[in-house]
Amino acid sequence: MPVNGPPVVKPRPVYLNLVRIRLPLPGLVSILHRVSGVALFLVGIPLLLFAVQTSLESADAYADLKAIFAHPLCKLVVVGLLWAYLHHFFAGIRFLLLDLHVGDDLKPARQSSVVVLAASLAMTLIIVVRLW
Amino acid sequence: MTRPLRQTIGAHYGWKDWLVQRVTAVIMVLYTLAMLGVALYNGGIDYPLWQALFANGAFRIVTLLFGLALFWHAWVGVRDIWMDYVKPTALRLALEVVTFVVLVAYAAWLAQILWTARPA
Numbered sequence: 001m002p003v004n005g006p007p008v009v010k011p012r013p014v015y016l017n018l019v020r021i022r023l024p025l026p027g028l029v030s031i032l033h034r035v036s037g038v039a040l041f042l043v044g045i046p047l048l049l050f051a052v053q054t055s056l057e058s059a060d061a062y063a064d065l066k067a068i069f070a071h072p073l074c075k076l077v078v079v080g081l082l083w084a085y086l087h088h089f090f091a092g093i094r095f096l097l098l099d100l101h102v103g104d105d106l107k108p109a110r111q112s113s114v115v116v117l118a119a120s121l122a123m124t125l126i127i128v129v130r131l132w
Numbered sequence: 133m134t135r136p137l138r139q140t141i142g143a144h145y146g147w148k149d150w151l152v153q154r155v156t157a158v159i160m161v162l163y164t165l166a167m168l169g170v171a172l173y174n175g176g177i178d179y180p181l182w183q184a185l186f187a188n189g190a191f192r193i194v195t196l197l198f199g200l201a202l203f204w205h206a207w208v209g210v211r212d213i214w215m216d217y218v219k220p221t222a223l224r225l226a227l228e229v230v231t232f233v234v235l236v237a238y239a240a241w242l243a244q245i246l247w248t249a250r251p252a
Contacts, residue, residue, distance in 0.1 A: 034213065041206050045238060053245045056186055062179045092157050
């Protein structure tokens with residue numbers, strides 16, 4: 001550090017470039033909670049309402065709906081939404097626990113974010129394998 | 133006698149929304165676990181069971197409660213996103229109004245689905 005002379009003004013390191021930001025795991029869980037919430041709002045809710053409405057119309061409509069959801073492209077959307085729901089679910093429970101000061105130290109908070117990421121992926125996989 | 137200082141800014145809904153977000157979350161967790169329990173207990177859900185569930189008055193009401201929790205939760209969450217990222221007031225207000233109207237329409241749609249008369 002120079003003792004004399006004019007103060008050195010260094011520009012603050014501001015990395016707003018999303019690719020350059022190294023997000024810690026709890027931060028990843030947090031932003032994915034937001035992203036999954038948006039997906040559930042934009043696609044999940046209307047699709048769920050449509051599916052429930054159609055499924056209750058008749059046994060034929062129920063079977064038709066099943067056939068539509070068997071289409072690979074539809075499956076992809078459903079798997080994505082399933083993950084979104086599960087991630088939002090587990091991350092939300094983690095946030096509720098953090099509110100109660102359960103595991104809000106740095107180390108357990110990191111560990112629980114790994115658990116959330118892993119559990120939502122694992123549950124998605126299990127349900128997908130079981131259903132199809 | 134001293135009176136508490138009046139907060140002259142803000143709409144004071146911060147703490148309320150914070151609580152709403154958590155209460156609605158817990159309601160949805162319980163409903164999700166209950167539905168999972170129904171599916172596991174019956175070894176999956178087929179059309180007759182699905183039909184019977186929605187023919188049950190109590191199930192309809194509980195499902196409506198879940199839906200209202202979901203839509204209220206979505207309102208708080210999506211509005212938070214608009215507030216975080218959309219700075220122009222007019223655009224933000226427009227997006228909030230659209231979000232609100234859509235969610236109220238969803239609630240009406242769900243009620244309609246639940247209480248539409250269907251052949252048994």
